[in-house]
Amino acid sequence: MxxxxxxxxxxxxxxxxxxxxxxxxSIAAAERIWSAWALRHGVDVETFLPTIHGARAIDTITRLNLPGLDAEEQAAYITAAEINDVEGxxxxxxxxxxxxxxxxxxxxxxxxxxxxxxxxxxxxxxxxxxxxxxxxxxxxxxxxxxxxxxxxxxxxxxxxxxxxxxxxxxxxxxxxxxxxxxxxxxxxxxxxxxxxxxxxxxxxxxxxxxxxxxxxxxxxxx
The missing domain is CATH 3.40.50.1000 (HAD superfamily/HAD-like)
Structure with missing residues (x-):
């Protein structure tokens, strides 16, 4: 200390x-879900993952400014996936x-x-x-x-x-x-x-x- x-x-x-x-x-669970999401949307996982910690999902997604993406819809998807995955x-x-x-x-x-x-x-x-x-x-x-x-x-x-x-x-x-x-x-x-x-x-x-x-x-x- x-x-x-x-x-x-x-x-x-x-x-x-x-x-x-x-x-x-909850790092293992969060990074499993966010990694899969990032790959699906063409986001570089290695540089993206350090940015997810401590922030709201909608703020993380909005910050990426990906074209044609509904941030609220995607944040709801991430939340549902995280609720279903608490392993570890x-x-x-x-x-x-x-x-x-x-x-x-x-x-x-x-x-x-x-x-x-x-x-x-x-x-x-x-x-x-x-x-x-x-x-x-x-x-x-x-x-x-x-x-x-x-x-x-x-x-x-x-x-x-x-x-x-x-x-x-x-x-x-x-x-x-x-x-x-x-x-x-x-x-x-x-x-x-x-x-x-x-x-x-x-x-x-x-x-x-x-x-x-x-x-x-x-x-x-x-």
């Missing part, structure tokens, strides 16, 4: 979590236990996945369903726009600047920064070391949480 002292020396009103790559690993989806080490240790009204999930897909993947990985979950349908603009994180903070009744956001992907990190929140980057699924000024974490085993007398969350290093 790259632990930056400021995160352990302050209290947070809430924790906000990205899903894919942050509390569960697992939790990030100790993520379920860490989430289970948090007060239910003090954390939220903010994912670029549609709600049905998010629930399917969390069930497959054994991740508890949050009381507050912001999905692709809840925002007009996906990450790196901060709308999802701002909405989650609002629903939890806390200021974004009082939140700690757990993220893994570039667009999500940009969204967290734009929201003005503190940031912990989960590196479990990263193939290469990440260069960042933010704190990094490879396993939730390395941290725990104490709720102080005022109901605020304080991180502790194990």
């Amino acid at each position: 790259s632990a930056h002292a400021p995160l352990f020396n302050r209290a947070f009103g809430a924790f906000l979590f990205d899903m894919d790559g942050t509390v569960l690993n 989806i697992v939790e990030i080490p100790a993520a379920a236990a860490f989430l289970g240790s948090l007060p239910k009204d003090r954390w939220a999930m903010v994912t670029s996945a549609p709600r049905d897909l998010a629930l399917r993947r969390m069930a497959a990985a054994g991740i508890p369903e949050p009381a507050v979950m912001i999905t692709a349908e809840d925002v007009k603009a996906g990450k790196p726009d901060p709308s999802g994180y701002l909405l989650a903070a609002k629903k939890l009744g806390v200021e974004p600047t009082d939140c700690l956001i757990f993220e893994d992907a570039t667009v999500g990190i940009q969204a967290a920064e734009a929201a003005g929140a503190a940031l912990m980057i989960i590196t479990t699924t990263h193939q290469h070391p990440v260069e960042t000024a933010h704190a990094t974490l490879a396993s939730y085993d390395a941290i725990s949480v104490k709720v102080d007398a005022d109901g605020w969350l304080r991180l502790r290093a194990n």
